[in-house]
Amino acid sequence: MKAKIREILAKHGRLPVAIDTLGDTDDLHAAGLTSFASVELMMALEEAFDIEYPDRMMNRRNFASVAAIEGALEKIQQDMAA
Amino acid sequence: MCQSCTNTLLDNLIRHGHLIEMGVDGLYGRSGQFEDVVSRFDDLITRWGGGDGPEVMRFPPAMNRVHFEKSGYLKGFPHLAGTVHSFAGNERDHAELLDNVANGKDWTGWQKPTDVVLTPAACYVLYPVVAKRGALSEKGGLFDLQSYCFRHEPSKEPTRMQLFRMREYVRFGTPAQGTDFRALWLERGQKMMAELGVPIDVDVANDPFFGRAGRMLANNQRDQQLKFELLIPINDGAGPTACLSFNYHQDHFGSTWGIRTPDGEIAHTACVGFGMERVALALFKHHGMDPEKWPKAVRKALWG
Structure with missing residues (x-):
């Protein structure tokens, strides 16, 4: 899942640095992920993983790192399966 | 008494001639008295903020379409924009x-x-003008603007006009210069409005971003406490209305327009916005339809 997240980040994150230079827990906001870019990222993740972020999951914390994105996606997938 | 007549604030304002119907919700003429109140409030703002030495600029209520497209307004508010x-x-x-x-x-x-x-917010016109001047000085920049603004949101609430005036002070500089400015006005704005004898409350807020993606932008804005509003109850049976707003844009406009501080960093910006009609409406709501009969202290604050 992380590899796919990184691929989507590279395409939609508009980060000023290469995603390969960031670790899974590095702060994406500090690395330059803007609010507008995180919206594009969210939409791309929704399409790629066939999920929909509920309102309460749409926040900065869930886009703060590759690991945080993965955690949020897993949670949404679990909730959808339940 | 006429059974079909209603007695909302809008009805009262129209009956007293302060707002003049034009057949479109949110589009009104204003009476001489209403305009006088707006002018006095404009002067009150200057008395509180003019001492900071802002550069005064006034623009027509419209902007260059290329600048509008570059501003990013369409990302957040495509539903409010008015194009000619x-x-x-x-x-x-x-x-x-x-x-x-x-x-x-x-x-x-x-x-x-x-x-x-059409200008969506007074400061949108300013950023490309400042960008064209080159890097900021050590002092950063401070500007005084007022403009009619357009937002396509027809409503029966008189506080939600489609064309209304917004006065703004806009600060450019380092992150500290931006946050200091906002902190200054958060305090100063409450003191200034206390002179007007209307009930006020300050709360964290978000802009009305469009659609599902907009909810994410709104949540982010609230999480980071980028926007505060000074609220006054005005509309009958509805929540209070934002009459002043205190915004810290971080580097959003600085990076969009390539505005830099003297040491080459992307400039941060902040602004305080005053809803001129909304404050006038708050005064008519709380002190009555005849400004001659408003409390002495309020009249003194506005007319001296």
Whole structure:
């Protein structure tokens, strides 16, 4: 899942640095992920993983790192399966 | 008493001639007294903020379409924007247009976008002007603006006009200069409004971003406490209305327009906005339809 997240980040994150230079827990906001870019990222993740972020999951914390994105996606997938 | 007459704030304002109906919700003329209140409030703002030495600029209520597109407004608020279109056909098209108008048919097919977009917020016009000047000085920048602004959100609430005036002070500089400015006005704005004898409350807020993606932007804005509003209860049976707003844009406009501090960093910006009609409406709501009869302290604050 992380590899796919990184691929989507590279395409939609508009980060000023290469995603390969960031670790899974590095702060994406500090690395330059803007609010507008995180919206594009969210939409791309929704399409790629066939999920929909509920309102309460749409926040900065869930886009703060590759690991945080993965955690949020897993949670949404679990909730959808339940 | 007329049974069908209602007694909302809007009805009262129209009955007393302070707002003049134009047949479109949110589009009104203003009485001389209403305009006098707006002018006095404008002066009150200057008394509180003019001492900081802002550079005063006034623009028409429209902006360059290219600047509007670059500003990013369409990302967050496509539903509120007003673009100016004009007839771009030939003489035969003109005849057809008139025929369609006469027959109540759609006549807008020949309308094409012009280079002009209605100003959505007073400060949108300013960023490209500041960017063109080059890097900021050590002191950063401070500007005083006032403009009619357009937002397409027709409503029966008099506080939600489609064309309204917004006064703004806009600060450019380092992150500290931006946050200091906002902190200054958060405090100063409450003291200033206390002179007007209306109930006020300050709360964290978000802009009305469009759609599902907009909810994410709104949540982010609230999480980071980028926007505060000074609220006054105005509308009957509705929540309070934002009359002043205190915004820290971080580097959003600085990076969009390539505005830099003297040491080459992207400039941060902040602004305080005053809803001129909204404050006038708050005064009419709380002190009555006749400004001559408003409390002495309020009259003194406004008329001296």
